[in-house]
Amino acid sequence: MFSRKKEKKVEKLIKEHLNTVVKTVKSMENTISSYVDGDNKGSKENAFNTHSLEGEADGKRRETIETLYTGAFMPAIREDLINYIAKQDKIADAAESCCDFIISQHPEVPDKFREDLMQLARASFDTLEPLQTALDKYFNNYKKILSCIKDVNSREEKADTIEWHLTEKIFQSEEISLAEKMHLREFIFHIAHISDVIEDTADMLDSVVIKKNI
Numbered sequence: 001m002f003s004r005k006k007e008k009k010v011e012k013l014i015k016e017h018l019n020t021v022v023k024t025v026k027s028m029e030n031t032i033s034s035y036v037d038g039d040n041k042g043s044k045e046n047a048f049n050t051h052s053l054e055g056e057a058d059g060k061r062r063e064t065i066e067t068l069y070t071g072a073f074m075p076a077i078r079e080d081l082i083n084y085i086a087k088q089d090k091i092a093d094a095a096e097s098c099c100d101f102i103i104s105q106h107p108e109v110p111d112k113f114r115e116d117l118m119q120l121a122r123a124s125f126d127t128l129e130p131l132q133t134a135l136d137k138y139f140n141n142y143k144k145i146l147s148c149i150k151d152v153n154s155r156e157e158k159a160d161t162i163e164w165h166l167t168e169k170i171f172q173s174e175e176i177s178l179a180e181k182m183h184l185r186e187f188i189f190h191i192a193h194i195s196d197v198i199e200d201t202a203d204m205l206d207s208v209v210i211k212k213n214i
Contacts, residue, residue, distance in 0.1 A: 006067060006070060006071060006072035007072045007073055009067055009072070010064060010067050010068055010072045010073065010081065013060060013063055013064040013067060014064055014081070014084075014085055014088075014135065015135060015136070016060055017057055017060035017061055017064060017085060017088060017089070018088060018131070018132060018135055019132075020053060020056050020057040020060055020092070021057050021088060021089070021091045021092045021095075021128075022128050022132065023053050024050055024053040024054050024057055024091075024092040024095045024096070025091065025092070025095045025124070025125050025128060025194060026125060027046055027049045027050040027053055027095070027099075028046075028050050028095035028096075028098050028099055028121075028125075028194070029121045029122065029124075029125050030042075030046040030049075031043050031046035031047045031050060031098075031099045031102060032098075032102065032117065032118065032121045032191065033118060033121070034046055035102050035109070036109050036114040036117055036118060037114075043102065043103070044103060046099075047099035047100075047102065047103045050095055050096055050099045051096055051099065053092065054092045054093065054095065054096040057089055057092040058089065058092075061085050061086065061088075061089045064081075064085050065082055065085065068081060068082055077208075080207075080208045081208070083204065084201075084204050084205060084208055087197075087200060087201045087204045088201050090197050090200075090201070091128075091194065091197050091198055091201060094190075094193050094194050094197045095194060097190060097193075098190040098191060098193070098194065101186070101187065101190050102187070105183070105186075107183045107184060107186070107187045108176075108180055108183070108184075109184065109187070110173075110175065110176060112173075112175075113166065113169070113170060113184065116162070116165075116166045116169065117166070117187070117188070117191065119162055120159060120162045120163060120166060120188065120191050120192060121191050123155065123158050123159040123162050123195065124159050124191055124192065124194040124195040124198075125194070126155055127152055127155040127156050127159060127194070127195040127198045127199065128198055129155075130148045130149070130151035130152045130155065130202075131148070131152050131198055131201060131202050131205075133148045133151075134148035134149055134152065134202060134205055135205065138205060138208070138209060145205070145206070145209050146206070148202075149202045149203070149205065149206045152198060152199055152202035153199060153202070155195070156195045156196065156198065156199040159192055159195035160192065160195070163188055163191075163192040166188060167185060167188060170184050170185065170188075171185075
């Protein structure tokens with residue numbers, strides 16, 4: 001019974017951690033929105049909030065691992081969950097890194113690309129929704145988890161498509177220099193990387209589920 005209480009605590013902590021990760025990525029999206037709108041003060045405030053939320057997610061990750069090491073779950077599952085939450089935490093790390101890039105490097109974003117950048121930011125954020133559902137099903141009805149993970153993959157592909165078309169659009173432009181194009185490409189990479197890490201996290205959750213069912 002005591003061990004089951006620890007397991008329930010771990011389940012709660014992992015879900016809380018993901019909720020904080022979601023807030024972190026949303027704050028990153030707000031940072032991008034403020035930045036492309038020319039609101040430097042707002043972008044800095046949102047970037048600082050992203051940094052704070054990433055620190056909060058880090059704290060949840062450490063608390064979860066500490067609880068796991070007190071005896072929650074069988075050893076094999078315990079190690080899988082430790083690896084999983086470390087991967088899940090990298091989503092928040094990527095969001096913070098994107099904000100750091102914006103605030104430290106101030107990439108120039110021509111008006112014609114602003115809506116495309118926001119579309120990419122929204123697509124990356126939207127990839128998180130089915131991951132939340134998949135994680136909930138892992139603890140409650142993990143046999144139905146596959147459809148959620150497929151949804152993550154589908155949304156990541158959508159973000160990839162937006163990234164590809166935006167990159168093509170930028171490099172076909174004759175209005176900006178090659179250096180500006182390369183700087184924008186790096187900006188795009190930071191945004192799109194969020195959905196890549198989310199997909200990697202979903203794939204790891206899929207692997208954990210398979211091992212749990214063996």
